[in-house]
Amino acid sequence: MLQELQVGVITQTHGIRGEVKVFPTTDDVNRFKKLKEVMLDTEKERLTMEIESVKFFKQYVILKFRGYDSINDIEKYKRAKLLVTRDKAVKLKKDEYFIADLIGLKVVTGDGESFGTLKDVLATGANDVYVVERPDTSEVLLPAIKECILNVDMEQGCISVHIMDGLLD
Numbered sequence: 001m002l003q004e005l006q007v008g009v010i011t012q013t014h015g016i017r018g019e020v021k022v023f024p025t026t027d028d029v030n031r032f033k034k035l036k037e038v039m040l041d042t043e044k045e046r047l048t049m050e051i052e053s054v055k056f057f058k059q060y061v062i063l064k065f066r067g068y069d070s071i072n073d074i075e076k077y078k079r080a081k082l083l084v085t086r087d088k089a090v091k092l093k094k095d096e097y098f099i100a101d102l103i104g105l106k107v108v109t110g111d112g113e114s115f116g117t118l119k120d121v122l123a124t125g126a127n128d129v130y131v132v133e134r135p136d137t138s139e140v141l142l143p144a145i146k147e148c149i150l151n152v153d154m155e156q157g158c159i160s161v162h163i164m165d166g167l168l169d
Contacts, residue, residue, distance in 0.1 A: 004039065004083040005100055007031070008061060013075050018068040019053075022061040022082060031090055032061050039083040049082075097152060106158045107132050110150055116140065118159060130159075140168065 008022040024032070032054045040047045055062040068074045089098070099121045107115045107130075119139065120131040128144040142148050142161055151160040 003086050005086060005089050005098055006081050007035075007038065007084050008082040010040075010077050010080045010082065011060070012078055013071050014057075014062050016071045017064070018070050018074045019055075019062050019064045020074055020077065021057070022063055023059070024061050026090070028090055029056065029061055032063070035084065035088070039085075040077060041081040041083055042077060043080075046083075095152070097154070101154065102130075102152070102159070104157075105152075108158055108160055110160055110162050115161065115163070132161075142167065 007026045008024045010020045011023050012021050013019070014021045022032075032051070035051055035054075037048055037050045040049045049068075050066040051063055052066040053064040065074070092098070102118055102121060105118045107118055109115050114135070116132040116134040118130055119133040121144070122129040122131060122141075130142045130144055130149070132140045132142055134140060142163075148162055148164055148167075149159065150162055152158075153160070
């Protein structure tokens with residue numbers, strides 16, 4: 001399991017006082033109000049950034065980091081990922097999982113037959129959809145509903161599924 005989880009991506013600067021516009025990659029954008037710091041990952045370096053203020057604008061979060069007071073200080077971090085350590089992640093309810101932990105799990109049918117590997121999770125309005133890559137590299141989309149996803153066993157690294165009629169047509 002990853003020890004760090006992505007909570008957002010800096011899309012651009014916001015104004016001239018060092019604020020950035022962040023596209024949240026978390027289900028609960030209000031979690032930014034409780035965060036005191038995040039790790040900024042530029043792919044070349046990682047910096048711990050102390051959050052000074054949080055605002056919301058449309059689907060974005062506007063963050064101001066302590067010590068970054070002008071557009072010139074912060075604009076080099078466009079497209080950087082914002083990460084938190086697992087201990088600062090939101091607490092999950094029963095039968096909830098971080099997408100990062102699900103990606104790569106083996107997918108088997110209810111009778112134990114190998115079906116593929118979980119490649120991605122798509123968020124839709126009604127329910128998530130699991131993208132499963134089959135051994136022949138084709139993809140199957142499975143709705144993340146109780147009738148289809150029978151069990152997720154994180155210890156075994158396996159998801160047990162029921163292939164509903166019509167899903168493979």
